[in-house]
Amino acid sequence: MAVSQLIGASIKRREDPELVTGSGDFVDDRSQTALAYLYVVRSTQAHARIDAIETSRAKEASGVLAIWTGKDLMSEFQSPLPVTTSFVPEKKYPNHYPIASDRVRYVGEPVAVVVASSKAAAEDAAERLDIRYQPLPPVLDIEAALKKDAPVLHDDIGSNIAYDVKRTGGDIEAAFRDADVRIKQRIIQQRLIPVAVEGRGVVADYKKFAKTLTVTSSTQIPHFVKIWLGVILGIPESNVRVIAPDVGGGFGSKIRVYPEEILVALASRRLDRPVKWTEDRNENMKATHHGRSQIWDVEIAAKRDGRLLGVRATQYLDLGGYCSQFGTFQAIALLIAQGPYKLPAFDGRGVGVYTNRTPTDAYRGAGRPEATHLIERVMDLVAQEIGMDPVEVRRKNFIAPSEQPFTNLLGLTYDSGDYRITLDKVLELVDYPKFRKEQAEARKRGKYLGIGFCTYLEICGLGPSVATTAAAGIGFWGMSVVNLHFTGKATVIIGSSPHGQGHETTFAQIVANELGLPLEDIDVVHGDTAIGPMGMDTYGSRSASVDGTAVYLSSVKVREKARKIAAHLLEAAEADIVYEDGKAFVKGTPSKAVTIQEITGAAFQPHRLPPDMEGGMEATTFFNPPNFVWPFGAHVAVVEIDGETGATRVVRYVAVDDCGTRINPMVVDGQLHGGIAQGIGQALFEEALYDETGQLRTGTLVDYMIPTAPDLPSFETAATVTPSPTNPLGVKGIGEAGTIASSVAVINAIVDALSPFGVKDVDMPATPEKIWHLMNRNGGTKR
Secondary structure, three states: OOHHHOOOOOOOOOOHHHHHOOOOOOHHHOOOOOOEEEEEEEOOOOOEEEEEEEOHHHHOOOOEEEEEEHHHHHHHOOOOOOOOOOOOOOOOOOOOOOOOOOEEOOOOOEEEEEEEOOHHHHHHHHOOOEEEEEEOOOOOOHHHHHOOOOOOOOOOOOOOEEEEEEEEEOOHHHHHHHOOEEEEEEEEEEEEOOOOOOOOEEEEEEEOOOOEEEEEEOOOOHHHHHHHHHHHHOOOHHHEEEEOOOOOOOOOOOOOOOHHHHHHHHHHHHHOOOEEEEOOHHHHHHHOOEEEEEEEEEEEEEOOOOOEEEEEEEEEEEEEOOOOOOHHHHHHHHHHOOOOEOOOOEEEEEEEEEOOOOOEOOOOOOOHHHHHHHHHHHHHHHHHHHOOOHHHHHHHHEOOHHHOOEEOOOOOEEOOOOHHHHHHHHHHHHOHHHHHHHHHHHHHOOOEEEEEEEEEEOOEOOOOOOOOOOOOOOOOOEEEEEEEOOOOOEEEEEOOOOOOOOHHHHHHHHHHHHHOOOHHHEEEEOOEOOOOOOOOOOOOOOHHHHHHHHHHHHHHHHHHHHHHHHHHHHOOOHHHEEEEOOEEEEOOOHHHOEEHHHHHHHHOOHHHOOOOOOOOEEEEEEEOOOOOEOOEEEEEEEEEEOOOOOOEEEEEEEEEEEOEOOOOHHHHHHHHHHHHHHHHHHHHOOOOOEOOOOOEOOOOOOOOOOOOHHHOOOEEEEEOOOOOOOOOOOEOOOOOHHHHHHHHHHHHHHHHHOHHHOOOOOOOOOOHHHHHHHHHOOOOOOO
């Protein structure tokens, strides 16, 4: 395969042989001399005051090196844990420190740490602690938190409301006044647990005399962790190094600076020795942040011909016991709730509340699945009400391609897209007319089939520094360094830190395509803050469009320098030099070419360079995108419901996605498959549940149901390609698209299957019990 064809080539991921053979390098694989182990003692109460923590018996246990409570450590913290405020600047948030000192606000909050010579010794000593609590009434859901007489979690705020914001556009009053159809619906986004295959872990090593700190963490954001370790512990940032080795999944759950990263680093500094902590699955499920946990109240104004006039929506978001670092990012749903449709008016309100449950934060999609679920349910609710095919309702409301770039009601500008083409293609693949005939025949036999659609549009590519509302007021640039060594082999340093996305393959393809290097001669380096300039890490489907563009631009800079050197070596004008497939030659004489390896060798020999040219072959790029990128697509789920048990099976799933230029279609499909599976999990299986005292009832994978291979169909994927005009590669994003589209596609399919029973909506997860009750609530009578 010619290197010029590498963009768009399905190349197997270079990362996989190491990972699938068990040879990966994860945090728990890290060990070193004199390593101590930290155990986090966590609150067993959802809401309580800490009366006393008696440590004397525990300190006598074998192997114990230190035991500290919140009161012992509070003076060490120069700052609370970070909170990003720009999404909802009107927010009220309390200081949240890595360990509680006087009051706990969720089960799993750290209250003490034990450090010992082994993990088992630390756990054994922890059992000897005597912790006395004064229980307080817990607030366990959104509606309870909003009651006037509800117990207040944070006295300094005075209520349980963290923020109450409006996001509006158009004339909503006129929309409802002119409407033929008015519909109200409550939509539940249940609380989810991300359940990355690898839990979190930290190893910290503080050097007393050098005053340096090295932290290895299973994190998506090593550069942010570096900054906040320095801020919170009062260490100069230049003395902090953070390494993210192989990371076994994140899904947003590793996007924040966690208490344990601070506590392990502090323990290492206090003890002057390396310290390690890894969580078990129960810790992961109650202390690693959760996702979603929202209630949406929606009112719809429409005409009988299917045209939407306006939507009024209130998003109630359960933040948990504290506002997490990017917890309020989920409010971005209000900015993008109109989806790919030309909606004349939108009246959005976002209310964030504190409850005595695990804090929530970004979970795969982070606001975009919620916004998509809202508008796609709106489309089907309108179709049901007026008796129109849901496909036609969507067609009537699509933004036309001639209107692109299109600025939505909240001021965000979509870059490009013809939303009809993905819908047309998925309808062709699923053979929609044939399905409707099969569905009608099946119903005669008592078999309930349903088809559900989702035509999504998502915001990706965090982010333009000019778009402060949607980008947290920060310039989320992309960073890369492309460095060619004397022999012509390349090291590529990137500012993003992968956890399953395939960066080492995809970014190598970009460089190989531009410079004509063999893939095996390109080493992609990431996840180490001591190597290269600061990057902005990985989340929000931003890596290809932002960091990938930075890699491309650095490669172009190197290529242009190579052309200048080649012109000097060939004694020709630079304008006459052609560079292709790793060789440079004078136009018309390809037989007299110099290779990139020869050019690079010359770059390190000053006497062979043009006058006044610096040696070396290295380029650095910080890319600040001019706008977000906006992938879109159309997904279809087909479900079959057992009329006797209510069990739902997804029997077919077809997805057509447009993520702009597809650098590696095989990697794209891999991201889609995982995302679709997670969305189906939310639709049918997953929900974090608490009892009346605030104890997590779903704290193991026995109780918290996630989909497995037998629960899923074979996914059918296809693509359209609409390059983004915001970056030279034309790429958009794909990492979260499957999750964004699949949960609502499945719910729409279930509602379609149950239409003979008059069902208008189904809360997630659509368990067999829920479905059975919906089918039998009127004695099983069908309309």
